[in-house]
Amino acid sequence: MEDLLSTVDIKVNEKLFLKNPTSSELGMRIVNFGISMIQEVGFENFTFKKLAARIETTEASIYRYFECKHSFLLYLINWYWGMIEYRLLIETANIDDPIRKLYKSLHVITSVPNPENELVFQRELSLKSLVINESAKIYRTKAVDKENEDGAYSVYKSIVARIVELIVAINPNYPYPAMLISTIIESSNHQRFFKDHLPKLTNTVSNKDAFEHFALDLINKTLEINGKR
Amino acid sequence: MEDLLSTVDIKVNEKLFLKNPTSSELGMRIVNFGISMIQEVGFENFTFKKLAARIETTEASIYRYFECKHSFLLYLINWYWGMIEYRLLIETANIDDPIRKLYKSLHVITSVPNPENELVFQRELSLKSLVINESAKIYRTKAVDKENEDGAYSVYKSIVARIVELIVAINPNYPYPAMLISTIIESSNHQRFFKDHLPKLTNTVSNKDAFEHFALDLINKTLEINGKR
DNA sequence: CAATTAAGATAGTATTACTATCGTTTTAGT
DNA sequence: ACTAAAACGATAGTAATACTATCTTAATTG
Numbered sequence: 389m390e391d392l393l394s395t396v397d398i399k400v401n402e403k404l405f406l407k408n409p410t411s412s413e414l415g416m417r418i419v420n421f422g423i424s425m426i427q428e429v430g431f432e433n434f435t436f437k438k439l440a441a442r443i444e445t446t447e448a449s450i451y452r453y454f455e456c457k458h459s460f461l462l463y464l465i466n467w468y469w470g471m472i473e474y475r476l477l478i479e480t481a482n483i484d485d486p487i488r489k490l491y492k493s494l495h496v497i498t499s500v501p502n503p504e505n506e507l508v509f510q511r512e513l514s515l516k517s518l519v520i521n522e523s524a525k526i527y528r529t530k531a532v533d534k535e536n537e538d539g540a541y542s543v544y545k546s547i548v549a550r551i552v553e554l555i556v557a558i559n560p561n562y563p564y565p566a567m568l569i570s571t572i573i574e575s576s577n578h579q580r581f582f583k584d585h586l587p588k589l590t591n592t593v594s595n596k597d598a599f600e601h602f603a604l605d606l607i608n609k610t611l612e613i614n615g616k617r
Numbered sequence: 618m619e620d621l622l623s624t625v626d627i628k629v630n631e632k633l634f635l636k637n638p639t640s641s642e643l644g645m646r647i648v649n650f651g652i653s654m655i656q657e658v659g660f661e662n663f664t665f666k667k668l669a670a671r672i673e674t675t676e677a678s679i680y681r682y683f684e685c686k687h688s689f690l691l692y693l694i695n696w697y698w699g700m701i702e703y704r705l706l707i708e709t710a711n712i713d714d715p716i717r718k719l720y721k722s723l724h725v726i727t728s729v730p731n732p733e734n735e736l737v738f739q740r741e742l743s744l745k746s747l748v749i750n751e752s753a754k755i756y757r758t759k760a761v762d763k764e765n766e767d768g769a770y771s772v773y774k775s776i777v778a779r780i781v782e783l784i785v786a787i788n789p790n791y792p793y794p795a796m797l798i799s800t801i802i803e804s805s806n807h808q809r810f811f812k813d814h815l816p817k818l819t820n821t822v823s824n825k826d827a828f829e830h831f832a833l834d835l836i837n838k839t840l841e842i843n844g845k846r
Numbered sequence: 847c848a849a850t851t852a853a854g855a856t857a858g859t860a861t862t863a864c865t866a867t868c869g870t871t872t873t874a875g876t
Numbered sequence: 877a878c879t880a881a882a883a884c885g886a887t888a889g890t891a892a893t894a895c896t897a898t899c900t901t902a903a904t905t906g
Binding site for chain 4 (some may be wrong): 847854855856858861866874
């Protein structure tokens with residue numbers, strides 16, 4: 389894969405920002421340093437004031453880009469899923485067999501990218517651990533219905549819908565395709581979190597990505613896919 | 618099942634409170650009204666000050682029981698899992714077949730209890746939706762390791778370990794028992810959340826608990842359990 | 847009946863999550 | 877080159893949050 393990635397502009401739902409951070413250098417600094425600061429201190433200890441000090445701007449300036457810190461997190465996670473959807477599109481474009489397409493899709497969605505093996509967005513790498521650690525916090529609030537109306541979860545839903553189509557093509561009788569795929573996506577995040585913090589809640593296999601094997605086995609057996617490809 | 622439940626005292630890790638709320642009437646009011654208030658306004662909008670006003674006490678008095686609102690949530694969720702572990706113990710005690718034991722355990726752990734069919738703790742009922750909506754928030758990235766050391770997740774881990782044993786008895790070759798069961802538990806919560814707020818991420822089946830069927834199918838196929846019991 | 851404990855009353859603090867205003871600099875269009 | 881608009885910095889302010897501290901009174905226990 390060539391480096392078309394760096395020139396591609398990931399579109400994020402316009403309701404998630406007041407002023408597009410990609411439109412200015414300050415905006416980009418807010419996003420880039422915001423990502424690393426959230427990773428350093430955790431989302432609950434992250435404030436716009438601290439970020440402003442770090443990038444030598446003011447709190448007020450950051451508020452010109454984002455309404456509140458929660459929509460900043462939503463924005464980042466949407467950017468992440470936007471990149472994943474884009475990769476999904478290009479990396480499965482030339483695959484016809486739905487089973488191989490599903491395997492590849494699962495890999496794109498759930499794997500922790502290894503920059504030595506595959507070319508990925510630089511930002512995807514830095515966002516991955518943020519998604520693992522913080523994404524469970526975005527949904528479960530009283531604001532979820534309003535945010536959903538505003539399209540805050542539409543990329544995520546569209547990715548799930550895309551994989552659901554593949555599952556239906558592979559096994560039209562399986563009754564829970566959306567449940568299966570959203571379970572795997574969510575599980576990918578929390579199992580990776582467990583691995584680092586609550587290892588008794590997960591399993592590891594030496595030198596392998598245990599989660600990917602687990603997920604593949606799960607998919608093969610639940611959808612009754614037999615044989616290797 | 619008789620009403621031994623109301624007389625049973627669920628033990629919660631002592632590091633999660635400063636003064637045991639079960640030891641006084643005020644403590645019980647804090648817990649009972651705290652549960653309903655968190656459900657009404659959501660955990661982020663819940664404050665000890667509001668709770669104090671509701672139960673006609675003072676903020677300072679609540680702080681004599683709980684160090685902070687986060688440990689209050691941890692306490693409640695631990696109480697929930699304590700009840701589940703207790704139910705697990707008594708409801709599977711007289712079952713010998715590990716497969717039937719596993720099925721029963723899964724039901725206890727993941728089902729939404731129906732008070733018309735089964736006798737459950739009153740508090741379990743009121744805590745269930747709190748666990749569904751808020752439990753993803755307890756894993757605060759930066760504090761999780763310290764809390765884990767203090768035993769804040771030990772009941773949860775012990776429940777997972779208990780089911781892992783059953784899985785090993787059923788299919789000793791399955792390599793990911795802990796992953797499978799913790800995935801199902803976490804999925805139970807977020808799928809029920811999706812059902813209410815992001816229905817495109819889940820599937821429903823009329824008049825049935827779709828999640829339980831999904832989980833049962835998953836378990837049967839991944840562990841290669843064939844035949845009905 | 848004294849001593850301890852529990853709880854109410856009140857005050858105070860640092861921080862958070864913003865909003866508002868105003869002046870200066872930069873950029874864009876003509 | 878000039879003007880208008882937009883962007884940004886600087887500063888101030890606010891209500892609410894998440895606590896801590898202290899003091900007094902009421903209830904319980906030995």
